[in-house]
Amino acid sequence: MSFLTPLYLVGIIAVGLPILLHLVRHQPKNVLFFSSLRFLEHKPPQTNRKNKIEHWLLLMLRAIAVMLLVTAFARPFFKNTDIELTAADTKHQTILLIDTSSSMQRGTLWKEALQTADEIIKQADENQIAIYTFDSQLTSVKPIKDSKQDTPQQTQQTDRERLTKLTPGWNATNLGFALSEIAARLQQQAISDPTGTLLQNSTIELITDFQAGSQINSLSEFSWPAEVQVRLHQLKEKQTSNAGLQLLALDEQGQATVRIVNAGDSKQEQFQVAYQTALSESEQPQKIYIPAGQSRVIRMPAIDEQQPATRIVLKGDKHDFDNNLYLQPREQANITIVHYGTPAAGSTESPDYFAKRAFPTTPQRKIEFLTVGPDSPQVLLSVAKIQLMIVSRELSAEETNLVKNYLEQGGVVLFSLNQQQTSDTFQLLISRSEQNLVSEADVNGYALLTNIKFEHPLFQMFQAPEYSDFTNLKFWKYQRLSLPEDVPHQVLARFDHESPAIVNVPLGQGHLIVMTFGWTPEASQFALSTKFVPMMNAILALNANMIDTPSQFIVGETVKLPESLKAAKVSVPKVSSIQLAVGQQNFEQTVQPGLYQITSQDETTPVQKFVVNLDIEESKTAPLAIEKLEALGVKLLNHNETTAANSAPADLKRQALIREMEQKQKIWRWLIIVALAMLGLETLLAKWIAGKNSATRKA
Amino acid sequence: MSSIRMKQNTPHTAPQNKRLASQRIDPACLMRIKSLELRAKSVVEGTWKGLHRSPYHGFSVEFTEYREYTPGDDPRHIDWKLAARSNQHFIKRFEEETNLCCHMLLDLSTSMQFHSLGYSKSDYAKTLVATFAYFLSTQRDASGLIIFDEQVESVVPARFTRGQLRRILIELERPPQGSHTNVVSPLKHAVETIKKRGLVVLISDLMSPLDELNTHLGYLRAKGHEVALFQILDPAEIHLNFNETAIFEDLETGDRIALNPKAAQASYRQQLNQHLDEIQTICRKQGVHYHKLTTDTPLEAGLSDFLADRAA
Secondary structure: EEOHHHHHHHHHHHHHHHHHHHHHHOOOOOOOEEEEEOOOOOOOOOOOOHHHOHHHHHHHHHHHHHHHHHHHOEEOOOOOOOOOHHOOOOOOEEEEEEEEEEEHHOOOOHHHHHHHHHHHHHHHHEEEEEEEEEOOOOEEOOHHOOOOOOOOHHHHHHHHHHHOOOOOOOOOOOOOHHHHHHHHHHHHHHHOOOOOHHHOOOEEEEEEEOEEEOOHHHHHHOOOOOOOOOEEOOOOOOOOOOOOEEEEEOOOOOOOOEEEEEEEOOOOOEEEEEEOOOOOOOOEEEEEOOOOOEEEEEEEEOOOOOOOOOEEEOOOOOHHHHHHEEEOOOOOOEEEEEOOOOOOOOOOHHHHHHHHOOOOOOOEEEEEEEEOOOOOOOOOHHHHHHHEEOOOOOHHHHHHHHHHHHHHOOEEEEEEEOOHHHHHHHHHHHOOOOOOOOEEEOOOOEEOOOOOOOOOOOOOOOOHOOOOOOOOOOOOOOEEEEOOOOOOOEEEEEEEOOOOOEEEEEEOOOOEEEEOOOOOOOOOOHHHOOOOHHHHHHHOOOOOOHHHOOOEEEEEEEEOOOOOOOOOEEEOEEEEEEOOOOOEEEEOOOOOOOOEEEEEEEEEEEEEEEEEEOOHHHHHOOEEEOOOHHOOOOEEEOOOOOOOOOOOOOHHHHHHHHHHHHHHHHHHHHHHHHHHHHHHHHHHHHHHHHHHHHHOOOO | OHHHHHHHHOOOOOHHHHHHHHOOOHHHHOOOOOOOOHHHHHHHHHHHHHHHOOHHHHHHHHHEEOOOOOOOOOHEOOHHHHHHHHOOEEEEOOOHHHHEEEEEEOOOHHHHOOOOOOOHHHHHHHHHHHHHHHHHHHHHHHHEEEEEEOOOOEEHHHHHHOOOOHHHHHHHHHHOOOOOOOHHHHHHHHHOOOOOOEEEEEEEEEOOOOOOOHHHHHHHHHHHOOEEEEEEOOHHHHHHHHHHHHHHEEOOOOOOEEEEEHHHHHHHHHHHHHHHHHHHHHHHOOOEEEEEEEOOOOHHHHHEEEEEHOOO
């Protein structure tokens, strides 16, 4: 055990005081007022040596209390060998944190940033330097752990080289995340150092334009370590104006709704917005007035269908890094539905009549409905392009194989067991040859649907009570299906005679939806009911490839890729295309704004197109007040100020270290508490003894 | 003839007094009553009631209160109403003439502030005075009060009026001024001012020197007064039964001595007894009724003893 102020230990002499007090017998303290002393002779109390120390326990308690107090004043602490090591090896650590967000592309900001970083590296001298860049993410150029290598000269040289390789990207700024992440890493590093010297010796040199859109509010959820200090190098652009664009909506007609944000320090207030196609620019730009620090929402005219615009351009703004807004109108999806049915033009007796009408073409989708009859000429169909197959007739062996193959690849097949003949095809599809798997049901009057699984996507839309009434749907005839248990299947609805009505049989990667009835008016009321069209489209939507993917993203966002994509590549603006790995689900390299196209290897036309735009927050380039950071708890250092730990000479540092160590351990508190407890005990004991001895009271 | 003596002469007094001795009020309980008047009432009308079943008895009897007119008597004193009824002439007796005149000399020096029972000797003495005054007022006797310490502090001349008891109580309730005891000055004052013969009751702890006590008591007696001396003492003063070693401070002089009471007890008792004997000798010599009352003695007992003593 060591002591911070060992001189106080001299006070241990005071322990003699209680002993002295116990040995020296004083005049009695209690005074009795008596009526007259005339008859009293002065007889002083006896002081026998034997009686001098009467209460050993009291004496002991008092002596211990004095000793504890003296020790507490001497401020004891336990020395730690680790601490000695760290104390001997205390070097200052600089964490260079450089903003590489897109707003740093403005004017000479990046040049200034590099110069500042260079100076910091120079000044850091022998100090250890870690280099990080940040935008929406924190990127380590030279992590904290690696900052203890090489000679200082070598290190400086390498660090400078590293700096030259850096460029500002297109991401938004998330300063709050970057700072809290760095602070957390420093804390992690300092776990082995209980004195906190490592933290104290760390300075974060933050080089940023510290713009309004820096997203520092997340710091409010982070408890900033008191030891870590930040020196902010706020870079300022001479030409302060800036405005940016944000796409709010792009409707089906191609009309864009755009928000234009003018930065708080802008001097420019008049702007023009225009479409720009791949070839030319719109001749009629839209004029707009936006005061500094405000934003306006405008609706652009419809895009010319002949020459679709690729972006919207903002004019009148000096900093053009955020003046382009890329557009990708949602493309009309081509959907192919194949119906193996009996074509009968205009006849309501044919299932094809209703099936065809259940899938109308809309602006979002273009339906190609192919009816393949038993006698139809052979059509070459690429299985990959078919979104839904409907089977309502008996299939030939070849067709059955085709359907099977389609199912294996993840397709969706709607199979209508509308007649006894189709049952053979069905059994072939599920590869079963048992007798009596399908038989004609004996319907007395009509049958109704019960036990409907409303949670299945097929019935989900009917879940609300106003739509869940299926009692108007009558079935005159149906097939009794008894699937063996070893065939995995899910009964989605039953007839009131408990025979399955709609069954989902997963086959391969696909789904075989079996309806044990026909939808023509001859067999049931299904095709004429309001449930028919929604349910048919719900079956179409079961196809995994039908999942609607958005086409507008922000830099840094992850794009979800369609499942069916195989061996595809993505063409990225200004970069050669990126090859996607097989089975890759996400595309994360949305590093810069522009149009991205995903192309399958065997296709020339892109499977999916999407655009990536800048985050609108980056356009809010007005500089923030430094106090904002301080208000969030970040400890800021002035430019000329050095950290206390750095400026102090070695002895002082050591002293400071010892003081910190002592302050952290705070053993003196416990000593004082124990001393107080001793004194309390002493008081109680003394009172008890006094009460026991004195029967008389003070007069 | 004093009314007190007259009533004590009733034959049933002694056995009743004995019977009530067990029912006497504990002084500690009595002292908890704040009002002096109530205390006095409690003593007189509560426990003492049996002793004086009818305090007005002596006044209601016709023949004891009237005497026949003899020539030479002032005709103004003839009770004409009685003359009209009985056709005899009787002279109505003056109250002053017939009643006792009692002067109480109360010592309220600082030594009387001593207490070991929760109430001081002065509290006890005041209650004693108040009881006397109340008792006398019920008997239609005149009472007066002289409060003293080093000198005479206040005087309530002896009267029998309605407000006399109240005046005495007010005087008693006045906060004590307090200094040391000088018994001589009130005795001197009594000798000089009390013209009518009567009873003089001195109430004090008499912890002061007794140099001139004998002389002045002699003067009083020479003037024909009946004198009674109540010495009020605290039990602790008699026994000096303190366990703890302490500094003893004289209440009157402020002198201090450190003392082991156990060691000093024997010598103290001896000296005190000597002092008390001296007082008793003086009293016996001067024909003074001497009563030593410790503050734990029920008041009625003290009074009964006194009355019995007078009756003897």
